[in-house]
Amino acid sequence: MSRKTSRHAAWLPALAVALGAVFAAAPADAQWKWRDKSGIVQYSDRPPPSGTPEADILQRPAPGSEGRVAPVGSAASAASAPLLVPKAAEAASAPKPSKAEEEAAAKKQADAQRDAQIRLDNCSRAKAQLKALQEGQRMSRINAQGQREFLDDKGRAEETQRTQGVVAANCN
Numbered sequence: 001m002s003r004k005t006s007r008h009a010a011w012l013p014a015l016a017v018a019l020g021a022v023f024a025a026a027p028a029d030a031q032w033k034w035r036d037k038s039g040i041v042q043y044s045d046r047p048p049p050s051g052t053p054e055a056d057i058l059q060r061p062a063p064g065s066e067g068r069v070a071p072v073g074s075a076a077s078a079a080s081a082p083l084l085v086p087k088a089a090e091a092a093s094a095p096k097p098s099k100a101e102e103e104a105a106a107k108k109q110a111d112a113q114r115d116a117q118i119r120l121d122n123c124s125r126a127k128a129q130l131k132a133l134q135e136g137q138r139m140s141r142i143n144a145q146g147q148r149e150f151l152d153d154k155g156r157a158e159e160t161q162r163t164q165g166v167v168a169a170n171c172n
Helices: 005-027 075-091 098-136 152-172
Strands: 032-035 039-046 057-061 070-072 140-142 148-150
Touching: 098 152
Parallel strands: none
Antiparallel strands: 032 039, 032 057, 057 070, 140 148
8 A cells, every 4th residue: 555545534534423423413413302201311403392381391402503502501591581482382282284284386387387398388489479470480280171271471470479369478
């Protein structure tokens, strides 16, 4: 092994351990720590249930720390207590939607996304058609008998007007 390779080999395990420690500590960010009624220490990214005595809350996220945790009793945790407790109480009091309501909302959102995609596709096609009509390209269409007929000036004007309506309806 060369001298340069052995130097890299010496710090690679240390780097791997340091990175592992950083990534292992990441899930602990923004964690609450409290003692439940039976005395078991609980960890969560959500506040403890309402009614948990302040003395049993061992750790809470620090305000504005974006994931850092402040131990109970520190200035940061004392400052965060009034801010976080009302949000927890509000979340606990909000009615949770039923499974059917959640499915209906998900279906409605999926339908809205599908409709938006269809409108976007119609818009781009109509704009391309309108551009071709305005540039004077030779256009044809298939008539009721299945025969190809080329658009004259009157047909081009009618098709331009129809395409402008499609653009107006789909390109808001």
